[in-house]
Amino acid sequence: MQVTRAGEYAIIGLLYLAQQPADRTVMVDEISEAEKIPSSFLAKIFQSLAKSGLVISHRGAGGGFSLARPANTINLLHILNSVEGDFALQKCVAVVDPECVVSDSRLGSCVLCGVFAEAQSRVNEVFTRTTLADLVKRSPAVPVA
Numbered sequence: 001m002q003v004t005r006a007g008e009y010a011i012i013g014l015l016y017l018a019q020q021p022a023d024r025t026v027m028v029d030e031i032s033e034a035e036k037i038p039s040s041f042l043a044k045i046f047q048s049l050a051k052s053g054l055v056i057s058h059r060g061a062g063g064g065f066s067l068a069r070p071a072n073t074i075n076l077l078h079i080l081n082s083v084e085g086d087f088a089l090q091k092c093v094a095v096v097d098p099e100c101v102v103s104d105s106r107l108g109s110c111v112l113c114g115v116f117a118e119a120q121s122r123v124n125e126v127f128t129r130t131t132l133a134d135l136v137k138r139s140p141a142v143p144v145a
Helices: 006-016 026-033 039-051 076-084 113-131 132-138
Strands: 055-058 064-067
Touching: 006 026, 006 039, 006 064, 006 076, 006 132, 026 039, 026 064, 039 055, 039 076, 076 113
Parallel strands: none
Antiparallel strands: 055 064
């Protein structure tokens, strides 16, 4: 399974927020323009992120979005799971409703499932230990509007 465009945009949008001063709220249109992401698509993504508690939606004048908690406590796996559901490399290692693409009678005993499970574990480990704060350190500074 590939990370979808929604997952990528969620990470990019949250990274933009993480690069702002902590007390600043940002409109989706600003992120959309700065990161070249379709505004309506980004708005839907941010609704999912708000439901999962990663961002806070501020209404009214001066409204927009801000991170719900510090960037060093938000990891990539949580972001992807919030937007895409449980992230699984292959159907047999899915947390919800695992299935074997060959035969359901092989589920759990297939040698490929063991390899996929190990790969899934390693991918999850990388995505879990990588936080928004880590990405901020790796990326060029974003101007504050």
